Amino acid sequence: MAYFRKNVEKVPPELVEKYKEEQRKLARKVVMEPIDFDHIELVAGADSAFIGENYILSVIVVLEFATMREVEVEYSLSEVDFPYIPGLLAFREAPNVLKTYEKLQNKPDLIMVDGHGISHFRRLGIASHIGVLLDVPTMGVAKKLLAGRYEEPCSRRGCRSPIIHNGEVVGYALRTRDNVQPVFVSPGHRTDLEGVVKAALMTTRGFRLPEPIRIADRYSKDLKRQVRP
Secondary structure, three states, X not given: OHHHHHOHHHOOHHHHHHHHXXXXXXXXXXXXXXXXXXXXXXXXXXXXXXXXXXXXXXXXXXEEOOOOXXXXXXXXXEEOOOOOOOOOHHHHHHHHHHHHHHHOOOOOOEEEXXXXXXXXXXXXXXXXXXXXXXXXXXXXXXXXXXXXEOOOOOOOOOOEEEEEEOOEEEEEEXXXXXXXXXXXXXXXXXXXXXHHXXXXXXXXXXXXXXXXXXXXXXXXXXXXXXXOO
């Protein structure tokens, strides 16, 4: 893997295709099912940040679903072993997120990942990738659109517009506050389109981002300033 760090611009096309095929295989394992809100006690937010070009810091924060009270925070710092290639983000970030997940004493019933779920060119964004590997319910919450198109939803909280990619609804552009930019939510694994919208709205507390993602993002920024490789 050291090859990737030193030769980012020289990654052979056949190797890129190899990882795309791996995504297609994992995508066939994605399960779409309703979220069982009656049995969600803990929800997590996962976020990653890069320190320079060679290190990644991943944070998972676990919250009580009903109150958004913080229960646990864990992080991992690792060397980056994969270059930035559009559409293959999970191979760059997921290993460190999984490493962080293993540290948790309180395993969440739902994980919100900063990124996309099935709203991806090959239906396997990082939220789906992590969900399949862990076989836990996951959903993507992204600040920017990756694949597909949408019409701007109305300006009121709760308004949504479907994200369409290749004729399929793969997520929603969702307004979580009045008159703010929408977030882009999509099922990752063992979740569904309606459920991810409901989960995002239920965990939003006056900010654009749902609390699990917002708090994980805050920790990743703070830790990035404190932690050194």
